[in-house]
Amino acid sequence: MLRVQGLARSFGGVYAVRDVSLDVADGETRGIIGPNGAGKSTLFNLISGHLAPDQGSTELAGSRIDRLPPHRRAKRGVSIVFQAARIFRHMTVRENVMVGAHLRASAGFPSAVLRLPSHFATERAIRELAEDALARVGLLEWADSNAEALPLGQQRAMQVARAICAGPRLLLLDEPASGLRSQEREQLARVVEELKSTGVTIMLIEHDVAFVSRLADRVTVLDLGSVIAEGTPAEVRADPKVITAYLGAEAEAA
Numbered sequence: 001m002l003r004v005q006g007l008a009r010s011f012g013g014v015y016a017v018r019d020v021s022l023d024v025a026d027g028e029t030r031g032i033i034g035p036n037g038a039g040k041s042t043l044f045n046l047i048s049g050h051l052a053p054d055q056g057s058t059e060l061a062g063s064r065i066d067r068l069p070p071h072r073r074a075k076r077g078v079s080i081v082f083q084a085a086r087i088f089r090h091m092t093v094r095e096n097v098m099v100g101a102h103l104r105a106s107a108g109f110p111s112a113v114l115r116l117p118s119h120f121a122t123e124r125a126i127r128e129l130a131e132d133a134l135a136r137v138g139l140l141e142w143a144d145s146n147a148e149a150l151p152l153g154q155q156r157a158m159q160v161a162r163a164i165c166a167g168p169r170l171l172l173l174d175e176p177a178s179g180l181r182s183q184e185r186e187q188l189a190r191v192v193e194e195l196k197s198t199g200v201t202i203m204l205i206e207h208d209v210a211f212v213s214r215l216a217d218r219v220t221v222l223d224l225g226s227v228i229a230e231g232t233p234a235e236v237r238a239d240p241k242v243i244t245a246y247l248g249a250e251a252e253a254a
């Protein structure tokens, strides 16, 4: 589904991502782990088009997407849930999720302004898409609530619902479980498992190795912008390079 080759991006002469190549299979869930500053979020932004690479190529299902802006990649099926919560304040949960579906709606600006019948048909379809996505993440009963009033765990689920609404083939989740309590983590893990069962290809950045190990088929480990290991969760956990990079950094932070 995704092929990244030789991807590189530097900021002020310092590489955030350096010569990263990876292949993610159709339907796979790929965990991306690594210490703080390893380049994980930068890699996601390069894949989604929010950052331009200095070098390298990105293919989605065999087509180059690296010259496309983010909204065109979104239309091809790349959806990203950012680390920082993006919530539209003063809007309901349903409206927040509908924003995702507008991305793939076909009736454009003129029909919305002129209020053509196609506009209303599209709005109805979008509402249905949003409600379907909300049901899938277990939030349907919150549809009419103010999005800001939701607990953090549900706000994350809402963001996943928004991303689902855009009809992703590749869903990029940047630390969706950070800051969540264990019960909320458990609920989010179930949402991801449910998505996985529908065949969506998922990439998941996460610091919690247990959380990643549970969900990922394979894990890629980044350190200082480069891939230092890749394999099944068990293989990666036993890799001495990973233990040094990851646990070394954890020990420093402690």
Ligand SMILES: Nc1ncnc2c1ncn2[C@@H]1O[C@H](COP(=O)(O)OP(=O)(O)OP(=O)(O)O)[C@@H](O)[C@H]1O
Pocket (backbone or CB within 6 Å): 011, 015, 016, 034, 035, 036, 037, 038, 039, 040, 041, 042, 043
């Ligand atoms: N927009 C930017 N401008 C300048 N430097 C940046 C920018 N984005 C990232 N960097 C730098 O690139 C490096 C990689 O950052 P990135 O956020 O990709 O790492 P990360 O692995 O996602 O870290 P974390 O786990 O802390 O989120 C860091 O040194 C960071 O300071």
